[in-house]
Amino acid sequence: MAPQPSQPDYATEFADDYDRFFGKPGISGTTVDALAALAGTGPVLELGIGTGRIALPLRARGIDVHGIDGSEAMLGRLRAKPAGAEVPVTLGDFSQVPVTGSFSLVYLAAGTFFELRDQESQARCFVNVARRLSPGGLFVFDSHVPEALARAAGGSEVVSEDEDHLVLCHRRVDPSAQRYRSHYVIHEDGRTRHLRVEFRYAGHGELDLMAGRAGLRLRERWGSWAGGPFTRDSAYHVSLYERP
Incomplete structure (x- = not known):
């Protein structure tokens, strides 16, 4: 997950602590396993590469990973990690996919696609991804239902807690605009911070329509990164779009 230029405070404030608060090993490991199985011959491209939470474990498996992100702060954290400086990264708006070459897999994780703030930018992302996929290549990302x-x-979720900190998330949904806002309250070292980040959500039917107009087709839809079925009870899905 990596914020775009429209949300610089979120990127700057979270860069140093992102992995500590959000890098849950079980969730990250399942995502990495799924993407490694889909990577094919590579190279692969992560949109919103952020601190490299997903990209670096993929690289450790021998996969040629490239990345795009809109935050210098996040990319600074990536470059500071072992082997992080060796990952080819581009600073920019990932909806434009401002890279050259073709990829067997383009992916996002942790809801990052929906940091694109309107339907136009989301549709543009599909089109530009399609241009960068090799034949048979996949565009894969997760999405809330x-x-x-x-x-x-309306409720609050404990994102992370330890003896020295507590992170809570409270979401507000605006169906009239297809948007939701996540409020993060972080209490640590006697100090409380309040950060906000906004998303533009879309149902899977709308996503399929955008994909079709970009020349992609749905290959599979999972109910989780573990690859289980997408059912009426699924809270999120992972969609795999293929370039014919």
Whole structure:
């Protein structure tokens, strides 16, 4: 997950602590396993590469990973990690996919696709990804199910806790605009911070339509990164779009 230029405070404030608060090994490991199985011959491209939470474990498996991100702060954390400086990265708006070459897999994780703030930028991302996929290549990302998102909104979720810190998330959904706002309250070292980040959500039917107009087709839809079925009870899905 990596913020775009429209949300610089979020990127700057979270860069140093992102892995500590959000890098849950079980969730990250399952995502890495799934993407490694889909990578094919490579290279692969992560949109919103951020601190490299997903990209570096993929690289450690011998996969040629490239990345795009809109935050210098996040990329600074990536470059400071072992082997992080060796990952080819581009600073920019990932909806433009401002790179050259073709990729067997383009992916996002942790809801990053929906940091693109409107339908136009999301549709543009599909089009530009399609241009960079090799034949048979995949565009893969996860997404909240809007109905499940609405049901869960209004409550508070413990994102991370330890003896020295507590991170809470509270979501507010605006169905009239297809948007939701996540409020993060971080208490640490006697100090409390309040950060906000906004997302533009879309149902899987709308995503399929954008993909089709970009020349991609749905290959599979999972109910989780573990690859289970997408059902009426799924809170999120992972969509795999293929370039014919």
